[in-house]
Amino acid sequence: MKRMILVCVTAVALSGSAWAQNKEQKPAEQKPATTSAQAPAMDLSKIGPGARKPTNEKQTRKEVEEFFKKQEEYGRTGDFEAMIASTDFPLYMATDDLKGVPEAREFSREEYVAMMRPFYETMPKDLKVTHKPTVTVLSDSLVLATDDFTMTLGKQKVTGKNAALLVKRDGQWKWKSMIEAGYGGMSPPGASGGAQTPTEGKK
Template identity: 45%
Template sequence: MMRRIALCLTSLALASPVWAQGQPQSQSPSKSQQQQQQPSSPASGGSGAPMDLSKMGPWTRKPTNEARTRKEVEAFIKEEDAIMKRRDFEASLARIDFPMFMATDNSQGMPTSESYDRQRYTQIMKPFFDQTPTDMQVNHNLDITVLSDSLVTYTDNYTMTTKGEKRAGRNAGLLVKREGQWKWKAFIEPGWGDPSPTGVGGSGVPQGQDTPKQ
């Protein structure tokens, strides 16, 4: 989308002088006509100067070391698995750049999405986090796209094994780097839009089960 915006701005910048040259020269327009006929400048700063596309846009933020960034992202996701296994919700929260965007769908194919602040995210996600199987093993098959040194998207075709059962799934996400640390910014995974069939108590544990010891 930003590429299309940049192309449109470039076209406007190039077309404006041509448009002006095509105006009749035999009669000097009045001041009001000049104001009405004056073409709008492309996106500009306070000075009214055209945007300098040599100083902004994706071509100015090319990755400097994609291999290193990929390794950092792989390590980040692996560490998240360890955090989930030990049910350290506060550690997980510290790795999120709020607001956090999340999207899923339900068994009827109805998509839902929402942007979560810290409080809302905690309210929704902590009960799930507290039920993370301690024997969970996850194998990731990551397809990482390094947009810049601070923006990364990925898709993950993973397998998860718990209680002897293996399940395969796919998700996607956006990571951002702030002050040298990678953080979650968006997470998309299908299949979580239906109400949970199991009653959950205030501890976040299915009814009838004891709260796990930390």
């Protein structure tokens, strides 16, 4: 009888040990469940630049070149309202001052008009500005332009580069962002109280 009890106890102990060992190993043996439904692959042709490739770069470049010619005309004739109408507000502008300190901010229509009208009203009549843009077409409605400009005033002649982002809204190309060096810290003609930078005007 004692021998039978010993055999039963040993059997229970062995089976318990085996069960515990199997339980400890089970997580390592488990494999992730697989399903027949897999996540769809990303289609790069339907998002971002892949979905908005230019359809007619030649035509877009022609339109942008015409845009710059009109800007020359507005500057030559002092047509301030036409220049404002060719801007998509809010306008983002970036510049730096003569010490190389960068400035950048967003302008509402009212802020931009208040800042620029005095410059247009006091523009020398014999100032001539020509543009030679290099256009990078991002899409049918987004264009980057690097402008090699020339400003001539009497015997003075200055050349330089500006950059801009143009957007096509309601069928018309317009300024959306302008990047021009050297205008930081300037006040409109006739302003008093010291130079006011674009960023100071925002505070």
